[in-house]
Amino acid sequence: MAEQLVVDRLTKTFGGIVALNGVELAFSAGELIGLIGPNGSGKTTLLNIVSGYYTADRGQITYENQPIAGTSPHKLARIGIGRSFQVTKVFRRLTVMENMLVSGLSDWSETRSQASERATAILEDLKLTRLRDERASNLSGGQLKLLEFARIMMLQPKLLLLDEPFGGVHPELKRFMYDCIRKWNAAGITIILISHDMGSIFELCRRVVTLSYGDIICDGTPEETRADKGVLEAYLGEHHASA
Amino acid sequence: MSLLAISEQAINGLIIGSFYALTALGLAVIFGVLRIVNFAHGELYMLGGYAYYLAIASLGIPPLAAILIAVAALFVIGAAIEGLLIRPIHTGKIDRPDEYAIMITFALSVFLLNLANSVFGPWPQRPEPLMRGRVEIGELIISGDRLAAASAAIVMIAIVVFALRYTWAGKAVRAVSQDRQAAEIYGISVQRAGLIAFGTGAALAGLAGALIGPVFNVVPIMGVVPVIKAYIIVVLGGLGSIPGAIIGAIILGQVESFATILIPDPSRALAYKDAYGLIVLVAVLLLRPQGLFGTKDRRA
Structure with missing residues (x-):
């Protein structure tokens, strides 16, 4: 499959805090990817850079073979990058x-x-x-x-960035939203989904990328992510993960 | 007080209120979309007066066409100011955008005021009015220049309100005034909306100056008092609220008109005229701090 979105050595800092630390990712057209990580791991920062709200300190982003770093959010929306916010x-x-x-x-x-x-x-x-x-x-x-x-x-949109779409949503409505996401993905829309609701991520996504303190610590299937010790440590802490 | 006197004062209040509304509406549109208080608004009002005067005195253009030229010129000037001076506030290039907005518009105000003093001198100029003579409705007598100017102001306010409510460019401007971030993800160019808003705000101020010019003369300082009233009105109506700006202007016009005749000594009554609005403002803010049409978390 052709790579639709390529994130190359993306770095973003806020004061002394490193939100993204040379992140490298490639997403193919038609993928449905879960982006997870504890609070402050850099998920939303990554989405904000891809959708034009933040400018990266270093690195490049390529969308459909065109560099898009520095492009304004409304222009990105017009070329097919759709986005939702937590609120x-x-x-x-x-x-x-x-x-x-x-x-x-x-x-x-x-x-x-x-x-x-x-x-x-x-x-x-x-x-x-x-x-x-x-x-x-x-x-x-x-x-x-x-x-x-x-x-x-x-x-x-051709690429959809969904940031916590299921927050505070009734289970019945959540099911309906799952159906919509699956339908749009089946129609060829690439979807990157951020959610703290692991059930939703593992049910919907075929690939899960885990971020922790601005680094990618796991990039694999839901099963691989579940079994990854680094992911467990990131969420539960080293002590609980080894227990 | 006779019915005739009440009617006269009500019409005077409506006429003056329509000029206030024009100026305040421009300020509200700019604040709503760009989130800045334009301290140079009075000078844009003054430039409108001079644009009208020059179009008639230097180019020999008839008053109605001169009005349109003044409006177009001020739209272009406003758009240029937005592009050159205001836009950096929203592009992240300024460290302290709020302070920058205050300083840049205040500096622009001082610059334009002194520029007008240097170019035109401090002397008053009186351009030809839109209409001469007077209009008699029964026993009511209204001067033609005021009536024509107020009518033009009301028509322009109606056009702007209609455009904001029913055209898609207007809806996009309203959308940006509600939430800039959301507007961008909707694919709306917030820069274009900002340009339209500042241009429109400047054009409205310029129109008010052009309409008032033949009534009260064109001088470099002509925008100072009206713009203070416009600030009172937008706070009274609720910052950034379009209906608030219009209703606030009508209230201020009526209060100034009626309060003047309620004080027995006419010279004293007129001397206090500019204080009435402030009294109303304080009273309203004590009861409703967000203004008449504002909400506590108002974004537009």
């Missing part, structure tokens, strides 16, 4: 449909009716049709998560 990011004073169309129409590449048609189909897929004229501020936490999914799909 749901939607415009709460716009309606559900307006949220969709702000995404779809801001580059003027399609007409309003084309964008509306696409938005309607996505909302239907995500069971949000009846809420299309509702202000986002009136939506529940779960509905906001789905709206965030919907507005990401409006940008027709």
